[in-house]
Amino acid sequence: MKRTLCILLAAALALALLPGCGGAAKAKDKVRLCEVTHSVFYAPQYAAIQLGFFDDQNIEIELSNGQGADKVMAAVLSDNVEIGFAGPEASIYVFNEGKKDHTQVFAQLTQRDGSFLMAREPDPDFTWEKLRGSHVLSGRKGGVPYMALEYVIRHNGMDPRSDLVMDDSVQFSLMTGAFTGGNGDYATCFEPTASMVEAEGKGYIVASVGEAAGEIPYTAYFAKKSYLEKNKDLVQRFTNAVYQGQQWVAEHTAAEVAQAIAPAFPDTGEEILTQVVQRYKDIGAWNTDPVMTEEAFERLQTVMEEAGELAQRADYTLVVNNTFARASTR
Numbered sequence: 148m149k150r151t152l153c154i155l156l157a158a159a160l161a162l163a164l165l166p167g168c169g170g171a172a173k174a175k176d177k178v179r180l181c182e183v184t185h186s187v188f189y190a191p192q193y194a195a196i197q198l199g200f201f202d203d204q205n206i207e208i209e210l211s212n213g214q215g216a217d218k219v220m221a222a223v224l225s226d227n228v229e230i231g232f233a234g235p236e237a238s239i240y241v242f243n244e245g246k247k248d249h250t251q252v253f254a255q256l257t258q259r260d261g262s263f264l265m266a267r268e269p270d271p272d273f274t275w276e277k278l279r280g281s282h283v284l285s286g287r288k289g290g291v292p293y294m295a296l297e298y299v300i301r302h303n304g305m306d307p308r309s310d311l312v313m314d315d316s317v318q319f320s321l322m323t324g325a326f327t328g329g330n331g332d333y334a335t336c337f338e339p340t341a342s343m344v345e346a347e348g349k350g351y352i353v354a355s356v357g358e359a360a361g362e363i364p365y366t367a368y369f370a371k372k373s374y375l376e377k378n379k380d381l382v383q384r385f386t387n388a389v390y391q392g393q394q395w396v397a398e399h400t401a402a403e404v405a406q407a408i409a410p411a412f413p414d415t416g417e418e419i420l421t422q423v424v425q426r427y428k429d430i431g432a433w434n435t436d437p438v439m440t441e442e443a444f445e446r447l448q449t450v451m452e453e454a455g456e457l458a459q460r461a462d463y464t465l466v467v468n469n470t471f472a473r474a475s476t477r
Contacts, residue, residue, distance in 0.1 A: 175207040176381050181222045183233035183366065184319070185212050185411075186337040187423045188261030191433055192232070193408040195392030203391075204384035214320045216290055223250060223370065229378075230370045230385070232256070234291035235444070236451060238369050239461045250369040251468040254386045254437035254475075256393070257366040259357030259430055260295040262286075262335040265326060265350040273353035275303035281311050284322050284334035288315040291365055291447075292335060292356070294454040299359040301453060326350060338423040339415045346419065358430040363450060364443040375468060386471040389437050397435045401425035437472035 182189065195201055201208050213219035216233035220241060223231040231237070231250070238250045266273070278300060286292045293315060300307040307313055317325045326334035327349040335356060336344065344350040357365070368389065375382055396404050405420035412420060427433065441463045451457035 173205060175202070175205050176384075177207045177209055178230055178381070178385060179209045179211070179228040180230045180232060181211045181213045181219045181228040183213055183216050183219050184337060186261060187339050187408070187412065187415075187420060188257060188337055188427060188432065189232070189366065190404055190408055190424055190427065191256055191392035191396045192389065193392075193411040194395050194404060195388045197407055197410055198392075198395065200388040200391040200395075201385070204388045206381070206384055206388065214318075215287060217287070220250070229374055230368055232368050233366065235364050235367050235369070235439070235447060235466070236289075236291050236294070236456075238466050239448065239451070239457070240289075242461045242466050243457075243459055248371050248373050249466075251372055251375055252367045252369045252439055252466060253375060253382060253468045253471050254389050255364050255367040255434050255439040255443075255472070256389065256437070257432055258362050258364060258434050258443070259432045260292060260355075260360050260363060260365055261427065261432055262292050262296075262337050262356045263341045263352045263426075264354040264356060265334045265336050265341060265344060266353045267332065267350065269351045270353045275299060275354070275359065276305070278333065279305055279310050281332040282330075283311060283313050284317055284326055284331040285313040285315060286319050286322065286335060288313075289454075289456050290319075291363070291450075294450050294456060295356055295360045295363060295365075296335060297454050298450045299356060303359075338426065339412060339419055342419050342423050342426075343415065355426075355430050357432060360450075362431075362443060362446065364439050364447050367439060368437075375471075379471075383471050383474060386437055386475045390472075390475040393433060393435055393437065396433060401428055436476050438469050438476070439467050439472070441467075 216237045219231040219233040220237040222228045235252050238252050242249045297307040323340050341352050401424040402421045404424045405417050444463045448460050
């Protein structure tokens with residue numbers, strides 16, 4: 148009888164430790180995250196996903212591609228996703244519209260423009276002056292990629308509205324196809340698309356917009372104020388994972404980063420991925436922590452003003468919430 152009781156107790160304890168029983172681990176918190184596009188430019192994010200940094204924070208990421216900052220913002224404002232990942236300019240526009248439950252930027256990932264200028268022929272002696280009189284496929288007017296390119300052109304002695312054609316008629320996701328199909332003299336492309344086009348001999352990288360434009364808070368995570376207030380612990384854990392991804396990418400070689408993020412780019416070989424990661428490392432594309440400084444924020448607003456897209460500056464302290472970013476680095 149005593150032996151039978153012991154067996155029953157042991158069986159009960161074993162069942163309690165099985166998944167789905169009393170000893171099961173807490174279910175992961177799902178976060179619907181919408182990214183502006185899918186690019187190696189966001190390597191720290193993919194490293195955080197692939198290396199399990201979000202898992203370590205008990206978060207399951209459901210990733211979607213918005214294909215444009217305006218569409219990402221629409222998804223956040225309509226509650227189709229909890230967190231958006233795009234240019235901070237989207238949050239500035241929404242704030243200036245006077246929306247009460249506006250979005251706040253809570254973590255910055257990239258600090259330079261991630262696009263590269265593609266030409267139809269190799270041009271090792273390229274200068275920005277060569278854009279004079281040309282037709283450039285430049286993306287959506289009002290987006291940071293468009294404004295950063297305008298900024299570079301303007302600071303190289305040209306008027307982007309009269310000295311060349313900046314064609315914003317082609318949808319962002321269709322620009323590469325339009326260029327390889329014969330439209331335009333130049334086009335801006337993100338990676339790994341730019342390197343893949345070059346490998347196929349259909350276009351050639353001649354310049355980095357980010358290197359020429361300098362530091363700009365280019366891509367960041369944002370959410371509604373109400374969401375940040377109601378989900379402080381979850382947002383903190385999310386930011387912790389982002390910071391881990393930033394640190395890991397900063398501390399590892401391009402080849403190691405390429406290997407880590409390869410599952411996120413199944414159609415791209417590791418040789419090209421390594422080349423792309425090194426290119427982004429060389430121009431200092433990534434933040435090493437998620438804090439957005441006031442200086443960087445104001446520089447972005449200067450770029451927006453020069454582009455004629457900003458009539459009134461937004462208050463840094465109301466649009467940027469560094470609480471989670473600062474706590475993640477402690």
